[in-house]
Amino acid sequence: MTGPRYKHTYVGWVNSQGDIMLGGFDHKRLSVLNEVVVKHRFQKDDHSNPSLMILEDGRIIIFYSQHCGNTMYFKISRVPEDISSLGKGNF
DSSP, X not given: OOOOSSOEEEEXXXXXXOXXXXXXXXXXXXXXXXXXXXXXXOOSOGGGOOEEEEOTTSOEEEEEOOTTOSOOEEEEBSSTTOGGGBOOOBO
């Protein structure tokens, strides 16, 4: 296991338009890395807040679903610790 390369914190949320959002914070520079829209106008519901998982290789997975939805969606970053490189997926 290599562990994270940077001292970053990642967080996901649903904004007031119902977009699934993902952001990062750089603790060394004390600044926001960036924010990305994972899914536009998904659902205006706090039950749709996403969950995150950091894989051993540093790639980030974001999971989200609608309140009482039948589908779990996810996206995985193609580049370790880079939320702007999210790919597609669902199960």
